Amino acid sequence: MSTTPDDPSHSPTDVPAGGGPVGGPTPGDPPYPDTTHPGPQHPDVGRKKGIRHTRAGATWTGLVIGIIVLVLLLVFILQNLDSATLELFAWEFTLPLGVSLLLASIAGAVIMALAGGVRIIQIRRAANRQQRLNTNY
Numbered sequence: 391m392s393t394t395p396d397d398p399s400h401s402p403t404d405v406p407a408g409g410g411p412v413g414g415p416t417p418g419d420p421p422y423p424d425t426t427h428p429g430p431q432h433p434d435v436g437r438k439k440g441i442r443h444t445r446a447g448a449t450w451t452g453l454v455i456g457i458i459v460l461v462l463l464l465v466f467i468l469q470n471l472d473s474a475t476l477e478l479f480a481w482e483f484t485l486p487l488g489v490s491l492l493l494a495s496i497a498g499a500v501i502m503a504l505a506g507g508v509r510i511i512q513i514r515r516a517a518n519r520q521q522r523l524n525t526n527y
Contacts, residue, residue: 467492 467488474490476483485493 463492 467486470488470491471486473484474487476485476490483490
């Protein structure tokens with residue numbers, strides 16, 4: 391029984407990957423062995439982008455920033471305990487300066503949230519109207 395070079399029983403077992411018996415690449419090896427990955431991959435991994443942004447990550451970041459802002463507000467209020475007199479129409483209030491500025495910023499945030507909510511409602515109505523028009527045809 392003769393063996394040929396193509397016979398698998400004759401091939402050497404200690405040949406490193408990427409090299410044939412003479413040291414050159416074998417026909418089945420890819421031209422750049424470091425760039426191939428075994429198995430199917432997500433397209434982002436193939437482009438070496440990875441996962442950049444998730445909702446959980448954004449929530450965690452928002453919570454950390456919120457805690458930092460709250461600590462800074464607490465320090466600001468504790469450092470500004472001098473009384474200030476506020477007049478609104480016929481009413482007169484005496485509050486610590488830090489508390490009055492905190493109340494003013496909360497009022498501004500509520501006004502901004504109301505304006506944003508009205509805009510969201512407008513956009514939803516327009517989107518629903520557009521969807522109804524598209525489904526009628």
